[in-house]
Amino acid sequence: MTEQDIRSILTISLMASFADGSTSDVERDEIRRVAEGLGAGGVDVAALYQDVLLKRVDLGDAVAGLATPATRQLAYEMAVCICNADGVRSEAERAFLADLAGRLGLDAEASRAHEQQAESIASAPLGAAAAAPGTAAAANMQGTSRASSMSDAQMDKAIVDAAILNGALELLPESLATMAIIPLQMRLVYRIGQSYGYQLDQGHIKDFLATMGVGLTSQYLEQAGRKLLGGLLGAIGGGLLGGLGRQAVSSGMSFASTYALGQVARRYYAGGRTFSTDMLRDAFQQMLGEAKGLQANYVPQMQEQARSLNPAKIMQMVRGG
Numbered sequence: 001m002t003e004q005d006i007r008s009i010l011t012i013s014l015m016a017s018f019a020d021g022s023t024s025d026v027e028r029d030e031i032r033r034v035a036e037g038l039g040a041g042g043v044d045v046a047a048l049y050q051d052v053l054l055k056r057v058d059l060g061d062a063v064a065g066l067a068t069p070a071t072r073q074l075a076y077e078m079a080v081c082i083c084n085a086d087g088v089r090s091e092a093e094r095a096f097l098a099d100l101a102g103r104l105g106l107d108a109e110a111s112r113a114h115e116q117q118a119e120s121i122a123s124a125p126l127g128a129a130a131a132a133p134g135t136a137a138a139a140n141m142q143g144t145s146r147a148s149s150m151s152d153a154q155m156d157k158a159i160v161d162a163a164i165l166n167g168a169l170e171l172l173p174e175s176l177a178t179m180a181i182i183p184l185q186m187r188l189v190y191r192i193g194q195s196y197g198y199q200l201d202q203g204h205i206k207d208f209l210a211t212m213g214v215g216l217t218s219q220y221l222e223q224a225g226r227k228l229l230g231g232l233l234g235a236i237g238g239g240l241l242g243g244l245g246r247q248a249v250s251s252g253m254s255f256a257s258t259y260a261l262g263q264v265a266r267r268y269y270a271g272g273r274t275f276s277t278d279m280l281r282d283a284f285q286q287m288l289g290e291a292k293g294l295q296a297n298y299v300p301q302m303q304e305q306a307r308s309l310n311p312a313k314i315m316q317m318v319r320g321g
Helices: 003-017 025-037 045-053 059-064 069-083 091-104 108-122 152-170 175-179 181-195 202-211 216-229 253-270 277-308 311-318
Strands: none
Touching: 003 025, 003 045, 003 059, 003 069, 003 091, 003 216, 025 045, 025 216, 059 069, 059 091, 069 091, 069 108, 069 175, 069 216, 091 108, 108 175, 108 181, 108 311, 152 175, 152 181, 152 253, 152 277, 175 181, 175 216, 175 311, 181 202, 181 216, 181 253, 181 311, 202 253, 202 277, 216 253, 253 277
16 A cells, blocks of 8 residues: 555545534544654654545545546545544535545445445444343432442453453444444443443533544544554455454554553442533543553454454444343
């Protein structure tokens, strides 16, 4: 993959992140932060971000920079995943993807199949299990600390297992494997909140993540961008989940962010949801630093799990199976 290919794919990805025209200020700031942190291999991603934001580049220019069917397909896959990252694809995003697919000259049937698979992952339900015995009556009592239906050991294991799984997904080259990370993070938060007696919906969990500065679109862009710049993302794996990535993603961001989300959710719901925005953000950054220090200890488990994953298994896990 050439530098021009990478520039075009990242430009299209940034365009997809702004396609619906309703990106919040917080999310826009997160996308800018991601762009500034992704510079590698001679590609100035921060400059690409400015070009897209200020409309100094158009979609036709970006598409023209893609020289092969494989890179055109990869650009489309990334755009689809970004437009589905928050679980709701707007009409503006649908129009953007239709325009993009037409310009890329992709097979219409294959494009629809990929979009449906991405939408299925993004819209998977969090779960429908009932609250643990003895906690439901307290579920709406704000500001009172409470105990979890899980023991400390069970809670620790649930958080670490989720972090290892998402770290394993980060090692895989397929874009849809990356997309599964966010729903699995949301499912972990849901499970933790439920153990403390809270029945949560996707809207609450999205707000919880956003309060900590964890944007869904920006998180996917960061995960996929690191893979792309590291030569790990796309058809090089030999098809859908066709092979383990040639190298671990150096940042281990999926392991770290999942671990941090789990630990902060644990504190937040145990404390009766009384944390302020600043407290949540400080706690998340603190746990993120701790998780980055732990990540190296779990690389063998992540690699082993990555080898056992396949599309059907990932879909089953996203759907709570």
